Amino acid sequence: MTDKNIEIAAGYDPADNDKIRALFPLIDDSTAYLDNAATTQKPECVIRALAGYYEHDNANPLRGLYKLSVRATEGVEGARQTVADFIGAREAAEIIFTRNATESLNLAAYSYGMNFLKEGDEIVITIMEHHSNMLPWQQVAKHTGAVLKYVDTDENGRITPEMVEAVVTDKTKIVSTTQLSNVLGWENDVKAFAQIAHRHGAIMIVDGAQSVPHIRVDVSDIDCDFLAFSGHKIYGPMGVGVLYGKRELLEAMPPFLFGGEMIDSVTRFGAKYSEIPHKFEAGTLNAEGIIGLGAALDFVNQIGIDKIRAREDALTAYAWEKIKPIPHIRILGADDPSLHHGIITFTIDGVHPHDVSYILDTKDICVRAGHHCAQPLMKQCGVFSTTRASLAFYNTKEEIDRLADELGQMRAQMGYDR
């Protein structure tokens, strides 16, 4: 990380937000980027880490015996330790690099689910899952004969441990839930869910794609068996994701992908696989992405995840105050901004979300419109599609004002009430 980035990140003061915004080359005051749950913008230090890798350290990591390859290996393994420390893993070997949270969840589903589940076993997920934590389990159920069961939300978009307890049985082998809904902003008590799962002899998998960037996540405290997240939602590059898994489980699981750099020895008809984590990392790694993710986590550590959360909670409360009173707007989920973690998903009576998003785009305000890869949840909420504004700590009250002003005029622009 450059000295300037370290210094500014370490001294981050929400009252002087412009200093941190200036570290993000793509962010300026002309465009209000409010789609952070889809992906975040990248600070200079991350962009520079990517270029720096190719300018100074590029070789195939874990293979070459020469100094350059050793440096590439050290970069990757250093980032692995950074990730392990960031999420409270006991050791770096429990960190597997993937392309994204989706691939991480597929790895767990294919390697653990397909091999260790059988007919009559149960998989429990929730209705608020992103499709990436739903479709892999549909596949496991289909191929093993296991039963896929859902925990529904209550009418306020909440899921409590009691509601999970009511669905999990002694036949349940896997409980897999999101920690933070990408639509509702609701935080599941995954620590309590893990206790329920373990009491019934099931493993607990956490989709941390939305939680890891925004709240403190400690896998040892949660005591989950797996946790998946993506680098690009936490200021890192696209194309790199993480699967954390407990050593005992990872060691018992067969590899997911087969090929180079995941073996100790190969014969004509067999192979002896490497130790974890390399057993699960076939093929040349996305070294620059991994190193970029390490740089992103260093940056977040300098600021402090708790400071980020406090800033985002304050922005969410402000956005709530501005948007909630607008006539004809309905916000999905809990009726309390402190339970939304920067995510405000809403409908406007009579105005289709794609028109909302388009009109906002003409004012250079970026929001997401659609089903947010959560069609079953949309159906349960009784809506077809919605508009979502999602905040990051670098957003400003001025950006929220711009959004609220436009939303206030939206129905009139679409020909209502005139």
Add this chain to the structure above:
Amino acid sequence: MSSTFYNEILTEHNIRPFHKHPMEGANFQLEGVNPSCGDDIILSLKVNDDGVIEDGAYVGDGCAISQASADMMLDLVIGKTKDQARRLADIFLRMIKGEVTEEEKQELQEASVLQDVSHMPARVKCAVLGWHTMEEILNGKNDMEA
């Protein structure tokens, strides 16, 4: 592009459509869907033995562009022959590609307000949904026979 794209003609066809209702006596019906954004219409036409579109209607759910475009299309094609409707569809689809003359555009009447979609790649599918669905009907596709 300014949001004035949503002018009065477009918004009126969206919130007070003439032809958005279930229809009795149709002999052609087809569903058109944009899977990526969820726009969905079911288009019904009543075509007589002389090949004249005597009546038409649609039901559906989607953005203002998809819904208003279908409504404006029906305004144009009701009372026309299948060949005339095909020709209008061809003009409309070329307008969206930016390949239309001023004279041709005049023939589209109110539907010509959607010309700016030619500069809005993300919304092209919305604008052409109704027209594509009608073209498929005119080429013989019919859910009523399924």
